[in-house]
Amino acid sequence: MFNQDDLNQLYRFCYSLTINEENAYDLLQNSLEKFLKSEAEKDSELAYMYKIIRHQFIDDYRKQIKYQSIELDEQGYIDFDIKTLESISIDANLVEKVLEFLDPLEREIIFYWAIEGYTVQQIADMLTMPKGTVLSKIFRMRQRIKEQFNEEVIPQPTLKNGEPKK
Amino acid sequence: MTQTFKRKVQQQLNEKSLTDQQLKKLQALQENTLAQQNKRTVDTQQIWYKTWYKTSAIASVLMVAVLSIYLMNVTHESTASIEQRIAEEVASYHLKLKPLEVTANNMADITAYFKQLTFAPVTPASVPLSEQSLLGGRYCSIQGVTALQLRVHNEKTNKVQSLYEAEYDKKVFKDFPKLAEGSQPITIYVKGLKVDMWTEKDILFALIE
Numbered sequence: 001m002f003n004q005d006d007l008n009q010l011y012r013f014c015y016s017l018t019i020n021e022e023n024a025y026d027l028l029q030n031s032l033e034k035f036l037k038s039e040a041e042k043d044s045e046l047a048y049m050y051k052i053i054r055h056q057f058i059d060d061y062r063k064q065i066k067y068q069s070i071e072l073d074e075q076g077y078i079d080f081d082i083k084t085l086e087s088i089s090i091d092a093n094l095v096e097k098v099l100e101f102l103d104p105l106e107r108e109i110i111f112y113w114a115i116e117g118y119t120v121q122q123i124a125d126m127l128t129m130p131k132g133t134v135l136s137k138i139f140r141m142r143q144r145i146k147e148q149f150n151e152e153v154i155p156q157p158t159l160k161n162g163e164p165k166k
Numbered sequence: 167m168t169q170t171f172k173r174k175v176q177q178q179l180n181e182k183s184l185t186d187q188q189l190k191k192l193q194a195l196q197e198n199t200l201a202q203q204n205k206r207t208v209d210t211q212q213i214w215y216k217t218w219y220k221t222s223a224i225a226s227v228l229m230v231a232v233l234s235i236y237l238m239n240v241t242h243e244s245t246a247s248i249e250q251r252i253a254e255e256v257a258s259y260h261l262k263l264k265p266l267e268v269t270a271n272n273m274a275d276i277t278a279y280f281k282q283l284t285f286a287p288v289t290p291a292s293v294p295l296s297e298q299s300l301l302g303g304r305y306c307s308i309q310g311v312t313a314l315q316l317r318v319h320n321e322k323t324n325k326v327q328s329l330y331e332a333e334y335d336k337k338v339f340k341d342f343p344k345l346a347e348g349s350q351p352i353t354i355y356v357k358g359l360k361v362d363m364w365t366e367k368d369i370l371f372a373l374i375e
Binding site for chain 2: 007028036110
């Protein structure tokens with residue numbers, strides 16, 4: 001059984017995917033029902049629930065919202081480090097708009113990174129993607145934010161040694 | 167005011183939480199589902215126990231029945247006299263009418279064929295068996311002792327007789343009347359058959375007609 005803190009954490013995950021409180025609750029409820037009916041063995045109930053929510057979300061919304069998965073040249077951006085996201089400064093009023101602007105997969109990455117504190121490898125494991133693909137998506141996400149919002153609040157990506165990328 | 171993107175995302179998402187009503191609903195959903203699952207588990211266990219109980223009861227009755235039959239047999243075997251046991255054994259052979267291993271109308275052919283016997287098959291002097299009515303013979307055993315079963319056709323009664331011969335082992339067969347000493351054969355009726363038993367020349371004979 002999930003306690004109050006777990007349920008709220010799961011709700012935030014649902015919200016990060018849907019960016020809508022009502023839809024987030026529906027998504028959580030539907031996923032919880034599936035979880036409770038599931039007889040599969042669960043090493044981690046919370047991690048298993050994240051997967052159910054993710055699949056439920058895709059089932060519910062993929063037909064309505066075109067869920068784009070942009071494949072990039074992973075090798076070209078492999079030097080991009082997720083830690084560079086931490087150095088981004090952003091106006092307090094802007095973050096909600098940024099989240100709304102991102103697609104669900106990007107918000108999912110943001111959730112794992114900002115709320116759960118996962119590493120790129122852990123995020124890749126959760127998304128069942130290669131680590132390089134996750135890094136590419138992060139790079140693409142930064143680029144899209146940069147193009148859409150004020151460049152001043154989004155610093156340039158840095159190399160792993162911390163130097164600005166030329 | 168600017169803050170790090172990560173910090174702001176955390177603040178933004180952590181502000182989101184379920185209402186009390188939503189929380190209660192989700193907790194009730196979990197509790198109800200869990201209660202139903204427990205009930206199903208209990209029901210399943212009860213069904214399993216009932217099935218197991220019935221199966222066990224049937225198995226117990228069968229075991230008691232089998233054990234009773236076995237004990238009856240054991241008791242019968244241990245308490246029945248050696249004469250009775252031999253009579254029952256040879257009577258069962260007689261009724262089965264198993265195929266003969268060799269057909270022969272004289273004892274010489276019989277003796278030539280049954281070489282694994284520890285005695286030489288003979289025609290008992292005390293019983294008027296006609297060699298012409300001899301049909302053949304087969305190996306058998308009487309109380310674990312290798313024996314010979316001869317099948318004979320009784321011309322007078324037009325019935326088939328069985329004559330059994332085994333080396334007389336006193337440890338196994340105990341005391342049997344010796345016709346040479348003027349004793350009469352032991353006669354026991356088994357399954358409607360008359361079984362005569364005696365010893366002659368260190369051979370135990372049993373005749374069924």
